[in-house]
Amino acid sequence: MTKTRTGRAALTALLTISAFTLVGCSAAVAGELASSAAPNVAATVAPPTAEVTAQASEAQTPDVTEAAAASIAYGADIDLDAVLYPDSLQGDELANAREWMQTNAITAQCMKEQGYDYTFTPYWAFTLNPEPSWIAKLPEDQQAAARVALDGSGQTPGEYRWEDAGCWGYAVHVMGNDDEH
Numbered sequence: 001m002t003k004t005r006t007g008r009a010a011l012t013a014l015l016t017i018s019a020f021t022l023v024g025c026s027a028a029v030a031g032e033l034a035s036s037a038a039p040n041v042a043a044t045v046a047p048p049t050a051e052v053t054a055q056a057s058e059a060q061t062p063d064v065t066e067a068a069a070a071s072i073a074y075g076a077d078i079d080l081d082a083v084l085y086p087d088s089l090q091g092d093e094l095a096n097a098r099e100w101m102q103t104n105a106i107t108a109q110c111m112k113e114q115g116y117d118y119t120f121t122p123y124w125a126f127t128l129n130p131e132p133s134w135i136a137k138l139p140e141d142q143q144a145a146a147r148v149a150l151d152g153s154g155q156t157p158g159e160y161r162w163e164d165a166g167c168w169g170y171a172v173h174v175m176g177n178d179d180e181h
Contacts, residue, residue, distance in 0.1 A: 110167035
């Protein structure tokens with residue numbers, strides 16, 4: 001009980017001191033500086049007198065394969081052996097990129113069998129594009145069916161079934177990435 005009264009007294013004193021401190025503050029009217037708001041400061045550093053010269057450096061030449069890949073959209077007819085990967089992808093990153101391309105190629109082939117022209121751009125070359133997706137370019141009455149072909153009709157609660165996950169689920173299964181292998 002004593003701790004509570006002491007705590008209340010300390011809190012009351014702190015709030016009172018804070019209130020008095022805030023009352024002493026004043027805000028400047030717009031366009032007007034309060035005399036206490038602008039401290040008197042004198043410059044102690046002189047501006048440079050010597051000319052500044054920049055060292056010449058060679059401009060980096062853009063990687064042609066990266067620039068060219070940005071304009072490429074692949075589909076069911078992709079030749080995976082002809083895909084050019086950026087030099088910046090090495091080791092596991094390169095292996096993941098190759099797997100990603102193969103998964104999308106399988107998806108594109110499956111979608112072609114379903115009657116759709118599925119295209120994809122390598123993720124390392126993807127840029128924000130105002131162009132609508134291939135599904136959005138379809139007539140409105142065909143868009144829902146294309147989504148079902150790509151992603152399936154939706155998963156019901158319970159275990160994942162690649163058979164219900166459309167062409168993407170099929171590709172993931174074929175690649176062995178669905179815990180079914």
